Each structure stands twice: as C-alpha cells, then as structure tokens.
Amino acid sequence: MEQAEGQAVPGTRMRAGQRRELVLEAATRVFGERGYVGATTDAVAKEAGVSQPYVVRIFGSKEALFLAVLERALERLTGAFRAALAAQAGRADPAAAMGSAYAELLADRGLLLSLMHGFILGSDPVIGARARAGFLEVYRLLREEAGFSAEQAHGFLASGMLLNTMVGIRMSVDYERDAAARELMDSVFPTKLHFLLSLEREQGAGAAGPVPS
Amino acid sequence: MEQAEGQAVPGTRMRAGQRRELVLEAATRVFGERGYVGATTDAVAKEAGVSQPYVVRIFGSKEALFLAVLERALERLTGAFRAALAAQAGRADPAAAMGSAYAELLADRGLLLSLMHGFILGSDPVIGARARAGFLEVYRLLREEAGFSAEQAHGFLASGMLLNTMVGIRMSVDYERDAAARELMDSVFPTKLHFLLSLEREQGAGAAGPVPS
DNA sequence: GTCTATAGGATGATAGAC
C-alpha cells in the first residue's frame, strides 16, 4: 500500500497489480469481441493503452492472458451468483434473482462472451480443460448452493447459453428492423435490462471492432 | 451427368461439384473444431486430401469458404426440421421430434459447432450478418411452421445452444470421471443418442485436433 | 514498469505449370 489508491491513468507509470487489472479488462473486451484466436495481443495492448510486448510481458503469453481472463470471468460469475443467493436467502424465487445477476454481468463488456469463446474451444488441451472445470463449477453451484433441481439447472444454463449467443451474434442490430428479432430478444432479456441493450446497440462497431481489414 | 455417380476417391481427378462437396465437409469438421479464425485453409486441405491453394481456388477465399459451410449447415438444419415436422404431421409432440432431429445433426461432425462459431462472431460484418439472418430464419421456422409459442421457441433454442456448448466444450471427456458432468450430459442429450456420445469420446483428439503446436 | 526494435514462424493468397 505504498501509493494511495486512485484512478488508473493511462500513459502513466503505475503499480503492477493495477496495470495488470487494467489490461485484464481490456483483454476481456477484445477476446469477447474476436475470440481467442482472432484477438491479437496488439489489439489488447491498444485497448489498454500500453505496448504489445508489455502485454505479453505481464502475462507470459497470449494463452496465459486468456486463461487469466477466464479466471476473472468465472470469479465474477460465481461471485454474482453467491451474492444474489445471499441477498435472496429464504425468499421466493432464487432462479429469478440468479437470472438477473447473470444478465447484469453484461455490464462487464466481453465477460460473458470471453467465457463463451472459451467454452467452444474444448478441443484445446489447456483452454478446454479450464473451460470444462469452470462450467462444472457453475453447475455444482446451481445444484448444491442454489438448490436447483437437475431440470432447473438445465433450464437455467440453457437460457444463459442462449443469452450469450444473442449477445455474440449481436441480435440487437436487428431489433428495430425485424419483428422476429424483437420478439426473440424480448424473451431472452429481462425487461429491466433494456438499457443495457440500447447501450449494446450503440457499441455496434466499438473500439474493439472486427478485423481491421 | 457425364460421369457415373460414384464414391469420391481422394487423390483422383473428379468433377468440380463433387470435389467442392468433399472440401465443404472437411471444412465443416475443421471449422467446427478450431473456429473461423483458428482454422487454416491448410488444415482444411489436409483433411480433404487436396492442396491448400486449391481450397482457396475453389471458394475464392477463406471467408467465402466459411460462408459456404454456414450455408450448408443451415440448409441441413432447416431440412432436418422440416422433415421431422412432415413425419410428425398431426401427432402429439412436434417439439420432441424436432429435438431429436436437431441432436441427430451431431452425426454430421462439426456442423452444429461451425454454426455456433458463426453465431458468436456477430461483430464480423459479413459473417455476423449471415449468422443473424440464419438464426432468425430458424426462429421463424419454429414459430410459423412448427407452431411453437414464443416461450416454446425460446426453450427449444436455449436447449439447442446448451447442447452446442456441451459439444464444443467437450464435456463428454469428463463423463466417466465426474458425476456432475454425467448428470448434466444426461439431461442435455436424449437417451437415444448415447451412441453418438461414445463416438464423440473416441474422437477426443481426432484428425482435426487442436493447434499443432 | 514500460518502451522500441526485431526475430522467427505461420498463413492466406497469387502465379503459373501440367
């Protein structure tokens, strides 16, 4: 605690842990947008406002960086679920509270999509292993801590995967234009979260956009 | 129809359409395994038993090849659904028939996963656009042709996305080892399809395995 | 802690022969 905790100012020297976290957040956004292979350490560096070799230096390798992103995402996810459960304790509908907690993770841009990209990379020996372990960790949380039945857990996870897919496919782009898209989106997203959707629509081609050319 | 329809023999000259289909199937497997960016035209070529430049030559570009894979996958998907509906006509449970039809597409290795990879690439201007259109096409089929309610369609698609995720994450690897994995897998896959699962377990590190090194 | 320079290894695509 040598230095007072303050805002992390890009372009400035800062302590290792602070910069690490900053890069981790940038990486989450970029990996979420382009996937593990599609994301470049350079894009992460630009998003974080540091040099590309420095990104590699901090984490050792692109793979290690992605693993760190997954780790952080899983922590936030389980943390949000446990918080929702604690806040609910005893009351009527744990599933609804968990669902809201899940959807609120959308505010951490790229988080759910980075997870999704990890999930779909099961054939990679190291990423796949971590993804499976993480997924099962969540499943156990649902069954054991949240008290879901196997059927409830299935339904909950299924809805989550569909939500992830809708975010990944950027279905919000067609929201105004297409009645089917609207109906589908409305059924996927809790009404409370519509402000997040409009936010998403604006981000259409954000800083971490598709492959430059 | 100049040449009698026969088996496509690798290493032999064949008609354009025939070879095209062969490469398309190989590409489906490779894209399913490694994703759009992670797959290389060279890996597709090796899987198909032709040269890398020839793969590019046939389709024009890697992107065009992936689009062709998506096209084919969507055709099979909607075809399977319509066939299931026709075979069911009037009987009790269209949803069950559709679910089986969906899961049976697993036999076309890489098909559902290539779709899934396309779905989470929404930020790509051309791939994302096709993915959205395809997804909405399926949604409309469910609502209009299959007569699903919005809630039913949601549930059906959600289960489908979870199934895709389980295949992508290769959860079958943990099937024997982990009780939670077993319970989850059993709830995701119709019991009739367990032979496909064991098949999948064998394919653990198949020909189109993870990045060579 | 952070940067610049750059090596070294793919990979998509083109040219051109057979």
Add this chain to the structure above:
DNA sequence: GTCTATCATCCTATAGAC
C-alpha cells in the same frame, strides 16, 4: 482440375534500452 513454388502479411515472443 489440381499441384508446386512463393510472396506478403501479420503476429507472438524475445532482447535490450531507459
């Protein structure tokens, strides 16, 4: 219809200065 050879990028990672 299909191949070999090869170019031009792009990208991760290392070296080394400040």
